[in-house]
Amino acid sequence: MMKEFKVTPIRNGTVIDHIECGMALKVLRIIGMTDGKVQSPVSVLMHVPSKKEGWKDVVKVEDRELDPREVDKIALIAPKATINIIRDFNVAEKHNVVMPERVVGKARCSNPNCITNQNEPIEPEFVVEGKNQPVLRCVYCDRNVDDIAENLL
Ligand SMILES: Nc1ncnc2c1ncn2[C@@H]1O[C@H](COP(=O)(O)OP(=O)(O)OP(=O)(O)O)[C@@H](O)[C@H]1O
Ligand SMILES: [Mg+2]
Ligand SMILES: [Zn+2]
Missing domain, CATH: 2.30.30.20 (Aspartate carbamoyltransferase regulatory subunit, C-terminal domain)
Structure with missing residues (x-):
């Protein structure tokens, strides 16, 4: 049995899931979550097992949604990422990133x-x-x- 990784659930915010391993910090940079700029809790999981296959990174940001420009940039570096909008602790929306043309x-x-x-x-x-x-x-x-x-x- 693989070990479960647990972080505190968030009430409202965004989970960027299925990020290619090694890209989490680059995703944080794209969404502006760099030193001194973080205004609400952010969890970063690196190299955790994916239920689908292999390993992934995950970024969870409270009280923040992404703008399309950020999502386009995430697609370029993590084409398999999903954007999950969390509202009242539940996944209210799930989107695959779309590779821009x-x-x-x-x-x-x-x-x-x-x-x-x-x-x-x-x-x-x-x-x-x-x-x-x-x-x-x-x-x-x-x-x-x-x-x-x-x-x-
Ligand atoms: N309230 C929450 N706080 C923090 N993370 C959450 C919350 N709800 C869901 N997540 C995370 O958001 C991601 C998507 O959740 P979901 O329940 O859709 O999982 P899933 O069924 O495994 O989805 P997928 O098929 O896209 O992998 C998972 O990484 C999950 O851990
Ligand atoms: Mg999953
Ligand atoms: Zn040129």
Whole structure:
């Protein structure tokens, strides 16, 4: 029997479940939960067994819902994540993250010579290729973003 992991249930908030192992802290950064910015309790589970298969990370944030821009960025680094809205201790809504087809103004191009890195008023824009291991291809210079999680804006 696998050990059960328990954290205090939350009354209202968001559970980001089925995060790829190792990505929990990157998810926290995407939702702005970094040092000194946390305003309500946050639980982070890393490398816990998943009932589906293998292991996962989970992030639970009280009194906070996510905006679509945050969910798009989570999709890029954790394509199998689910967003569970908790109301009065129950899962009121469950959504799979959806891989965006284009990413505009949310990541920086890895090519230092790209027009989007030249102090021009041009928003970086990428086509997303691949669903499970997404690749971001710059529409201006064709370069792929090297490490998506490290290049989110
Ligand atoms: N009140 C709560 N406080 C904290 N976490 C919660 C609360 N209710 C549910 N969760 C967590 O939210 C996630 C989704 O809950 P749910 O009951 O839908 O589980 P599930 O049936 O295993 O879902 P899935 O099939 O998506 O894995 C789980 O990780 C669960 O532990
Ligand atoms: Mg489950
Ligand atoms: Zn570019």
